[in-house]
Amino acid sequence: MEPTPTPGRPVRGSATGRPVMAALDLLGRRWTLRAIWELHRHATPIGFRDLQRRCDDMSSSVLSTRLTELREADIATQTPDGAWQLTPLGEDLVTAMGPLLDWSRVWAERRG
Amino acid sequence: MEPTPTPGRPVRGSATGRPVMAALDLLGRRWTLRAIWELHRHATPIGFRDLQRRCDDMSSSVLSTRLTELREADIATQTPDGAWQLTPLGEDLVTAMGPLLDWSRVWAERRG
DNA sequence: CCTTGCGCTTCGATTTCAGAAGCGCAAGAG
């Protein structure tokens, strides 16, 4: 499996290891942003299968991979009983995504 | 080829067609954010091969696909002589990505 | 026991991406 993108190390699409490139690599993998979004929406720790259902029944193999990446990146974490939730850093990420969500609504309007 | 994600139509990873999901599908494809970023950085219209070089010599086939998607999404456009640049909507998108870039720096610091 | 649901993991099929090659065109050199 590809290593989890980490700032300071070369990543997919950039040899420099600049933080933004590592972030774009990590977040650009399929289902990653969606999983983060669903973790945020649920607000309390959530189990694997429950999270999977909320992500339109995405493949369990990919979900498992994504959660491992998010844990290694300090964006998500597991409670002692195994349920998943965002870390403070993960919540900050969701906040940082806010303007992007606003933009997507404008985008939708201008193309409707 | 997969159709370009459009708000209001089902997309990869979501059957609802909600704008944010269409945006995440489009932006989550490999090299998409990087291409947008490089178009923004260059500030003036830029040719295909030049853009390719600035994207770490990404595959021309994928770049061509991405640019077509961005054009259909009204994020990028071509000048009469074929050079590429962001639309106003595309520039708004870059602005909306700002907080995400800030976050990536914080992320880099906390894991350094 | 036996069933149900859980958190994953495994594995073959499908989709996407990488990267080298090449096509048609246009501009400049000789």
Added chain:
DNA sequence: CTCTTGCGCTTCTGAAATCGAAGCGCAAGG
């Protein structure tokens, strides 16, 4: 004119990422 150079892609084949059904080990309930 011919020859070369560079451009904007397109095509093609192999590699990588993803899908999705199946299943494993465990724990709780009947």
